[in-house]
Structure formats: C-alpha cells, structure tokens
Amino acid sequence: MPGRNFVTLVIETSDGVRGVGDATLNGRELSVAAYLNDHVIPCLIGRDPHRIEDIWQFLYRGAYWRRGPVTMSAIAAVDTALWDIKGKVAGLPLYQLLGGASREAVMVYGHANGGTVEETVDSALDYQAQGYKAIRLQSGIPGLASTYGVSKDRYFYEPADADLPTENLWSTEKYLRSVPELFAAAREALGWDVHLLHDVHHRLTPIEAARLGKDLEPYRPFWMEDAVVADNQESFRLVRQHTTTPLAVGEIFNSVWDAKTLIQEQLIDYIRATVVHAGGITHLRRIAAFADMFNVRTGCHGATDLSPVTMAAALHFDLSVPNFGIQEYMRHTEETDAVFPHAYTFEKGAMHPGDAPGLGVDIDEEAAAHFPYKRAYLPVNRLEDGTMFNW
Numbered sequence: 001m002p003g004r005n006f007v008t009l010v011i012e013t014s015d016g017v018r019g020v021g022d023a024t025l026n027g028r029e030l031s032v033a034a035y036l037n038d039h040v041i042p043c044l045i046g047r048d049p050h051r052i053e054d055i056w057q058f059l060y061r062g063a064y065w066r067r068g069p070v071t072m073s074a075i076a077a078v079d080t081a082l083w084d085i086k087g088k089v090a091g092l093p094l095y096q097l098l099g100g101a102s103r104e105a106v107m108v109y110g111h112a113n114g115g116t117v118e119e120t121v122d123s124a125l126d127y128q129a130q131g132y133k134a135i136r137l138q139s140g141i142p143g144l145a146s147t148y149g150v151s152k153d154r155y156f157y158e159p160a161d162a163d164l165p166t167e168n169l170w171s172t173e174k175y176l177r178s179v180p181e182l183f184a185a186a187r188e189a190l191g192w193d194v195h196l197l198h199d200v201h202h203r204l205t206p207i208e209a210a211r212l213g214k215d216l217e218p219y220r221p222f223w224m225e226d227a228v229v230a231d232n233q234e235s236f237r238l239v240r241q242h243t244t245t246p247l248a249v250g251e252i253f254n255s256v257w258d259a260k261t262l263i264q265e266q267l268i269d270y271i272r273a274t275v276v277h278a279g280g281i282t283h284l285r286r287i288a289a290f291a292d293m294f295n296v297r298t299g300c301h302g303a304t305d306l307s308p309v310t311m312a313a314a315l316h317f318d319l320s321v322p323n324f325g326i327q328e329y330m331r332h333t334e335e336t337d338a339v340f341p342h343a344y345t346f347e348k349g350a351m352h353p354g355d356a357p358g359l360g361v362d363i364d365e366e367a368a369a370h371f372p373y374k375r376a377y378l379p380v381n382r383l384e385d386g387t388m389f390n391w
C-alpha cells in the first residue's frame with residue numbers, strides 16, 4: 001500500500017459473493033499472512049460461510065494454541081469477511097444485522113499534534129474548525145528529539161517508518177512536565193465545548209500515571225489512554241485510587257481475557273479493543289457486552305494501520321452497540337482510500353458506515369498491486385541512559 005503495508009483477506013463464496021477482512025498487524029504483517037495462507041485458508045474451503053460463530057470457534061478452539069495477536073488478527077479477518085458476506089446476501093448494511101442503529105452517527109476523535117505546544121494547539125484549532133467534537137493532543141517534549149504521536153505531517157501519521165526500527169529517546173520527567181502545560185494552553189484556546197484526549201502510550205508506572213491523571217483533572221480530559229502497560233491488569237488499581245481522570249486502554253488487547261479484571265473491577269472507563277486485533281466483530285461484541293455490565297464504554301482503536309476495512313467494520317459495530325463511547329479516526333491518504341472504495345462518511349465530527357449491503361468497503365486489487373509490500377518497523381524507545389523502554 002502507498003506508504004504502508006496492509007494485509008487484506010478476500011473470501012469468495014461458491015455463489016460468487018465476496019467478503020473482505022483486515023488482518024494487518026503493523027510491523028509484523030507477514031506473520032499473519034503466513035498464518036492465514038498456511039493454516040487458516042485450507043480449513044475454510046468447502047465450509048458454509050453463514051456459520052460465522054461455528055467457524056470462529058473452529059479457528060479459536062480448534063487451533064489449541066489460543067489468543068495472541070497473530071492468531072486473533074487472522075481470525076478477525078475471516079470473521080469480518082463472513083459478516084460482510086452475510087450482509088450482502090441479506091441485502092442489509094452490517095449494523096442492521098447487529099441489531100440496528102442505536103444512534104444517528106458515531107462521535108470520532110481526530111489527532112492534533114505538533115513539535116511545540118503552539119503547533120499542537122494550532123492543529124487542534126484546525127480540527128475544531130473542521131467540526132470535530134473530540135481531539136487528541138500529542139506534542140513534542142522539550143529536550144527530546146522525537147516523540148511518538150507527533151507526526152511530520154499535519155494529517156497523516158505512520159509510525160512504522162523504517163526498514164529497521166527507528167530508536168527514540170524518552171524521559172518521563174520531561175514528559176510529565178509538558179502535558180499539563182499542553183492541556184492548559186489547549187483549554188485556553190479551544191474552550192470547554194470540545195473533548196480533549198491524550199495517549200500516554202504505556203510509558204508510565206502506576207504512581208506516575210496517577211500523578212499525571214491528577215495534574216490533568218482541572219482540564220477535564222475525555223480520557224488518558226494507555227497510562228501504564230496493562231500486562232498486569234491489577235496495575236490500574238493504583239492509578240484508579242488516585243485520579244478521576246477517565247482511563248482508556250486496550251488497543252493491543254486481543255481477547256476479553258486481556259481486559260477481564262480491568263472491566264470487572266471497573267478500573268477503566270473505555271475499552272479500546274478493535275475489530276482487527278480482537279477476533280473480529282464476533283469477539284468484539286462479546287467484549288462490549290461484558291463491558292456494558294460494568295459501565296465501561298467502547299473506544300475502538302482507529303489509527304491508519306487499521307485499514308479502511310477495519311474502519312468500516314468498527315463503524316457498523318459502533319453504530320449498533322449500546323455502550324458506545326467514541327471512535328478514533330485518523331484519516332487515510334487519498335491513495336489508500338482509492339484502493340479501498342468505501343461507503344462511510346464523516347460529517348460534523350461524526351461518522352456513519354453508510355447503507356451499502358455488508359461492510360460497504362472493498363479492495364481494488366488491481367490498484368493495490370501497484371504498491372508491493374515493503375518492510376517497515378515500528379520504532380523502539382530507550383531511556384536517555386540507553387535502557388530499553390516501552391514503545
């Protein structure tokens with residue numbers, strides 16, 4: 001694909017109905033492609049495409065080796081393509097099969113970023129002028145050469161940027177000083193009628209995250225995302241004890257088990273698991289239903305490494321699910337949009353999946369063939385003394 005890699009699965013039934021699914025795992029794309037080609041696709045031939053649940057269980061339980069990003073992204077692609085097929089056969093947009101619309105459209109948040117506070121606020125004003133009701137703020141950190149989330153381009157961001165991983169340097173002290181200043185300046189410039197979000201990208205300890213949450217409270221952020229690494233879900237207890245800043249986590253989760261304690265103990269407010277990395281529509285619905293019992297709302301990951309196929313699937317899910325919170329929206333380039341013609345639309349800070357049967361998105365394989373795979377790694381992060389750190 002232009003500027004980045006996507007793994008797209010196309011399933012065609014014996015009646016000639018075509019479904020598409022996204023299986024992209026940024027920086028590790030070929031592992032999912034191999035899992036699909038070598039282990040999943042042979043099991044699909046000859047099966048009834050309408051038995052979505054049975055096929056999901058077959059691939060999940062049947063593999064014996066459960067979960068993990070590679071397995072769950074591959075299952076997600078199959079599941080998404082099968083829901084697309086079911087919608088097309090029924091002649092209905094997917095959200096109708098999921099229970100129908102629970103709202104008119106879904107609120108999305110855009111990404112404002114810049115090298116300095118001024119640049120980031122300027123970018124946020126631009127998003128506000130475009131009608132966005134929610135904006136994520138990421139700014140360069142004084143004293144650090146480069147930081148995740150801060151793009152060189154105002155609209156398009158692709159962190160998997162090099163043939164071998166780029167190495168960034170990190171300082172928690174410098175970072176913790178800079179974010180409250182950014183939020184203060186943003187509230188001053190943008191006012192209070194817009195939601196402001198921030199992504200910590202797993203870089204704080206629980207007590208550091210607690211401090212940042214408290215420091216941001218006066219600016220009423222919509223959420224603080226990925227405040228700490230969630231491998232140990234209990235870590236969030238400490239953050240939760242100290243701050244009323246809402247917490248979001250889960251873009252790297254691949255099953256409900258990654259979030260069980262977080263949800264059950266109400267340690268988070270938003271679950272960010274999404275279609276492609278969390279087992280497709282079928283499994284994401286299960287996560288959302290569980291979360292709903294504990295007042296946790298959805299906030300699906302929607303960076304550009306999630307293809308327009310995932311974007312469409314997420315929008316159908318978002319429109320139908322009762323406990324929808326917000327949807328991340330990072331627009332794709334025009335070239336990417338041309339390869340994936342789609343029915344979804346953006347208007348006044350909200351999106352709608354459209355009413356085309358199925359997902360309402362397809363891949364133009366001829367156009368895609370002009371953009372061969374090119375290895376691209378996500379960056380890595382080190383502390384200033386050279387210690388490997390979280391990215």
Ligand SMILES: O=C(O)C(=O)C[C@H](O)[C@H](O)CO
Pocket residue numbers: 026159199201251301302303304305328378
């Ligand atoms: O969109 C976000 O919140 C991200 O953190 C983006 C991720 O870094 C990106 O999807 C990694 O591939």
Ligand SMILES: [Mg+2]
Pocket residue numbers: 199201225226251
């Ligand atoms: Mg994130």
